[in-house]
Amino acid sequence: MPPSLSASRAASVPVSEENRAAAPATDRLLHWDRDHVWHAFTQMQEYEPLLIESGEGAWLFDTEGRRYLDGSASMWCNLHGHRHPRLDAAIRGQLDRVAHTTNLGLSNPTTVEFARRLVEVAPDGLEKVFFSGDGSSAIEAALKMAFQYWLQAETPQPKRTRFIAIGEAYHGDTLGAIGVGGVDRFTAMFAPLTFEAIRLPPPGFSGPSEGMPAPTLGESLAALERMLEEHRGTVAALIMEPLVQAAGGILVHPPGFLRGVRELTARHDVLLVLDEVAVGFGRTGTLFACEQEQVVPDLLCLAKGLTAGYLPMAATLTTERIWRAFLGTHAERRTFFHGHTYGGNPLAAAVGIASLDIFLDEQVLEGLAPKIARLGEHAARLARLDHVGDVRQCGLMLGLDLVADAASGRAYPWEEKRGTRACLAARGHGALLRQLGDTVVIMPPLCVSLEEIDLLANAAEAGIRMATA
Numbered sequence: 001m002p003p004s005l006s007a008s009r010a011a012s013v014p015v016s017e018e019n020r021a022a023a024p025a026t027d028r029l030l031h032w033d034r035d036h037v038w039h040a041f042t043q044m045q046e047y048e049p050l051l052i053e054s055g056e057g058a059w060l061f062d063t064e065g066r067r068y069l070d071g072s073a074s075m076w077c078n079l080h081g082h083r084h085p086r087l088d089a090a091i092r093g094q095l096d097r098v099a100h101t102t103n104l105g106l107s108n109p110t111t112v113e114f115a116r117r118l119v120e121v122a123p124d125g126l127e128k129v130f131f132s133g134d135g136s137s138a139i140e141a142a143l144k145m146a147f148q149y150w151l152q153a154e155t156p157q158p159k160r161t162r163f164i165a166i167g168e169a170y171h172g173d174t175l176g177a178i179g180v181g182g183v184d185r186f187t188a189m190f191a192p193l194t195f196e197a198i199r200l201p202p203p204g205f206s207g208p209s210e211g212m213p214a215p216t217l218g219e220s221l222a223a224l225e226r227m228l229e230e231h232r233g234t235v236a237a238l239i240m241e242p243l244v245q246a247a248g249g250i251l252v253h254p255p256g257f258l259r260g261v262r263e264l265t266a267r268h269d270v271l272l273v274l275d276e277v278a279v280g281f282g283r284t285g286t287l288f289a290c291e292q293e294q295v296v297p298d299l300l301c302l303a304k305g306l307t308a309g310y311l312p313m314a315a316t317l318t319t320e321r322i323w324r325a326f327l328g329t330h331a332e333r334r335t336f337f338h339g340h341t342y343g344g345n346p347l348a349a350a351v352g353i354a355s356l357d358i359f360l361d362e363q364v365l366e367g368l369a370p371k372i373a374r375l376g377e378h379a380a381r382l383a384r385l386d387h388v389g390d391v392r393q394c395g396l397m398l399g400l401d402l403v404a405d406a407a408s409g410r411a412y413p414w415e416e417k418r419g420t421r422a423c424l425a426a427r428g429h430g431a432l433l434r435q436l437g438d439t440v441v442i443m444p445p446l447c448v449s450l451e452e453i454d455l456l457a458n459a460a461e462a463g464i465r466m467a468t469a
């Protein structure tokens with residue numbers, strides 16, 4: 001069983017006894033959960049409920065007072081911990097002013113300030129911020145902006161209607177996002193509803209066609225060059241996650257891939273959309289992953305860590321060049337006719353500003369190196385387990401492939417759900433982890449301590465041993 005709340009922590013149990021007494025009992029909630037809540041990416045027939053009631057720092061507490069380390073950062077978005085006093089205060093402060101006003105033709109001081117702060121920290125040249133609600137919406141906005149840009153550019157190029165995307169890419173679940181997505185089990189069924197992207201195999205990964213040799217960095221870039229030639233004048237943009245394809249399975253690109261893609265797209269005047277929904281805000285060791293190869297995209301998509309994992313908000317940042325193509329009188333119909341009700345929500349903006357302050361005041365980025373190194377030590381150790389195959393790490397992201405045979409890399413039959421079983425077993429050791437197929441992922445909040453990383457790795461090991469015995 002996971003360790004229950006220690007006496008010393010009991011005083012800081014985040015839910016008051018009074019509130020607990022007023023809440024429906026766990027059994028009842030579990031029933032209601034099964035009866036009424038359709039959980040994301042979950043086979044509801046096999047759903048194993050767990051009711052998380054509160055959190056503090058890197059820890060989450062269930063309705064029975066058991067605690068778990070948040071090893072997936074509440075789906076890769078929590079940065080500074082749960083119930084961080086400054087983040088909580090920022091939201092309360094904003095609530096004293098207003099919770100929500102629309103940004104369709106109106107503005108709000110907090111949202112304006114947040115846009116300004118984002119531009120200050122973003123790679124040079126990204127000066128315009130379009131707010132939306134979640135990562136998929138940030139992607140939709142970027143794709144539509146890229147498409148419309150070419151219709152309205154100084155020299156219009158209306159034939160530029162296609163997108164290049166990376167094999168095994170994941171950019172969200174809305175129809176446009178799955179059009180550029182490349183994880184078959186998420187997208188194939190919906191193919192009739194969406195558009196077909198031109199697909200570039202990522203370097204180092206053979207993808208779904210097993211047995212095919214993985215392209216090298218040089219081969220991947222050469223393939224891109226051929227693609228750009230072949231589709232000359234018809235590609236609006238290339239979209240990719242910089243450095244790591246997170247939901248694709250923590251696929252880490254070799255150094256130079258991002259830089260190479262930027263050079264080739266620039267040479268062919270193809271826009272570059274970078275999706276930093278998962279890798280942004282410190283996850284790879286720098287505030288933005290693209291900084292590591294000194295790349296500035298034409299469009300940058302942010303979500304998840306944008307509000308430190310507190311509230312839904314996303315942003316699509318772009319350049320003066322793209323923005324200008326949308327300017328004109330109402331009658332000219334150059335407007336970006338796209339928006340979301342809660343885009344630019346002031347509560348989310350307030351917590352986003354507070355998060356950027358914490359990055360500076362608590363020297364969050366400076367503190368990451370030892371944590372990344374500690375996770376790396378565990379990665380090397382876990383790689384030696386009998387049923388662990390490939391192990392990939394970038395910053396505070398780690399993926400451990402579970403395989404039937406480590407020597408040959410032979411996969412387990414998909415139906416055996418080894419990854420899911422390993423993560424469920426890790427719960428019994430006090431860690432909440434989330435798998436990607438048979439890849440066990442460790443991606444904690446940035447505030448995690450070295451000891452907490454040890455606990456996560458040990459729980460993952462115990463879970464993997466149980467699931468592969």
Ligand SMILES: Cc1ncc(COP(=O)(O)O)c(C=O)c1O
Nearest residue numbers: 134135136170171172277278303
């Ligand atoms: C790289 C990437 N892009 C886009 C998305 C979609 O974001 P959301 O789930 O907020 O729509 C995700 C979600 O995991 C992601 O990892």
